[in-house]
Amino acid sequence: MSDTVVSDMQIPTDAAGAAPRPGSGPSTGAPPTAGRTVRMESKKLNFSYGPKQALWDISLQIPEKTVTAFIGPSGCGKSTYLRCLNRMNDIIPDTRVEGDVLLDGRDVYGAGMDIVDLRRRVGMVFQKSNPFPKSIFENVAYGLKINGLCARSEMPERVERALRRAALWDEVKDRLDTSAMGLSGGQQQRLCIARAVAVEPEVLLMDEPCSALDPIATSKVEELIYELKRDFTIVIVTHNMQQAARVSEFTAFFMLGRLVEHDRTEKLFTNPGQKITEDYITGRFG
């Protein structure tokens, strides 16, 4: 294990230990998210699958109404971290969480947190689109229905709004009663986004939402993310660094279960604070 190599590195949020690489830009020492309202935050988060520890001491702030991108090689823990934010990892047996995850300052893993309510407030879009084998309308209405968020009479209006937000309305408005399985891959993914957006979450987690899509569908989803950040706090995991650079304001670089660097996106991509970040974004490894 190259534990020592990585653990020596500090992220810029950790002002005390910031060790800028010689020759990099001036480091102010302040957290990159300074001055922004923080919507979600983790403090010294550790996570393990059985005996295998997957996340080490991750402290990260996710500011409100912005897009934060997670990048890093496969298996670096970025998806695991994402799934800690809405406790999706709870359904995997034999996992352990230490440290805090805060949503609006309240501990997500605390006793007072209702997991159903948490997941309503922190929505998720998955890597592979997973529409339910129901009609398009029912897919979007599902979250509203199970959470009892609106009266039956309001349902069509809410569904339409969600589909418009996901830029899917014009394509499906005449076939709302047909099966969602008949949509194309890109449409299915946008339907899943509409479904997540319909319940008005505060945070939207996206786990490689474009990895199974062609370039045209990808650019549609990216435009959508750009639109959605006006209303939602978005966290996106991506393997595509151009995508991270295009859509996000903040980027966090993960490696071997640790957070290596977290900074404003243009800073991280043009003038990374760590040598290893530069190696990764320039494609020298990973």
Add this chain to the structure above:
Amino acid sequence: MNRTRRRKALSGLVVLLCGAAVVTALVPLFFVFVYVLQKGFSSLNWDFFTKMPKPVGESGGGMANAMLGTLYLIAIAALIAVPVGVIAGVYLSEYGKKSFASLVRFTADVLNGVPSIVIGIFAYGLAVLPVKHFSALAGGLALGFMMIPIITRTTEELLNLVPGTLREGALALGATRARASFSVMVPAALPGIMTGILVALARIAGETAPLLFTAFNNRYFSTNPFQPISSLTVQIYTYAVSPYDDWHRQAWAGALVLVAMIFVFSVLARVVTRRLERMHRT
């Protein structure tokens, strides 16, 4: 050259063997069907469907009570077995990673292989002995016990085929675990589950043994679940072992009606499956 010919000959032989096996499997089925059709059809008439059995010694009459009785028994069985079987299947698939679940699974498989007469004796002990008389309810119970393992196992197997990402999708929207199971996973597996239910119905519709000392028989029309009830299978059995020609004739007709009923169930199973599947995929 020689070797190629030998390989071709061997291949032909294997295909021939496969064909022979198919014919062997179909021949008895074909003869039974033709025989039942031939013997039964000539005895079918309007009276058979509408009349009650005549007293011993009088010819004529029909099996109206037995036909309704069979449907009645099947309905009771389904009422018991469908909820229990489906819910048990959901448990096995959704929560059944533990040792208790594997015990349930094993028990269901064993129950599936228990001879139907034993199931009948069990239902006799459970629902006939305590009240000291035969009843439709006891018969339905016996048939229901036979359906439960079939439905449980098909439900479980079909739920296992539904991608787990659907469950995650539902949970991520704020569904509780049970809600995700019953509002997303079960509907996604519904076509298969329906097939399983109809196959189980077809299977028990032809059972005689579990009814002999549970539902018993009834020469009259009855819809009281606490009274004995007639069924096609028991009526066929009773008539077939009797010494009267007219009853033998009616037994054949009954057999034909029963075969037709099971045929309808099987066709229904296919139609329903296809319908539901069309709604699910595209």
